[in-house]
Amino acid sequence: MTLFLHVCCAPCLLYPARVLADRQIPFTCFFFNPNIHPFKEFKKRLDTFVSLAESRQYPYVLERDYGLRSFLRAVVFQEQRRCTICYHTRLEKTCQRAAAHDFTAVSTTLLYSKYQRHEELKNQAERFAKQYHLTFYYHDFRSGWQHGIDESRSLGLYRQPYCGCIYSEQERYDNRLKKQIRKKEVSNV
DSSP, X not given: OOEEEEESOHHHHHHHHHHHXXXXXXXXXXXXXXXXXXXXXXXXXXXXXXXXXXXXXXXXXXXXXXXXXXXXXXXTTOGGGHHHHHHHHHHXXXXXXXXXXXXXXXXXXXXXXXXXXXXXXXXXXXXXXXXXXXXXXXXXXXXXXXXXXXXXXXHTXXXXXXXXXXXXXXXXXXXXXXXXXXXXXHHTO
């Protein structure tokens, strides 16, 4: 098996890379994340990923284009489906690239996150892998969630506070604002 592994960020790569190495599955990383906003955040994640991949000698392929426009065009007026659209975009491109470069299997580090829609990811990846005549390598990487957090902290890796899209960034700030308002209301009682 030659695995083409979609990578969302360096911290989420740590545990899946360990699992793949333990199972002696050769893999090449593919950084493709057109959802990330703003550009400074995209650049931080890209640079952190490249630094980790080079320090550990992981082979990798980069999609350096900042694809925010196409992501937003696909999502606007369908914000409730943004994750589905995002998975679709990233997984299809991963499978296209894998097939074009003679890889036999695909997977994604998105399967590591407890915050992603795991079953939906799995279903979409299986569908695209089949469409492009690839094998979808499935592993529930969430079991290594804490390991990845601990290792990324010990390495001093940049750890992002949201999934990357402008909508999740807004939700992060909305939640902070709601907490501040609640605290004020409680202190005024």
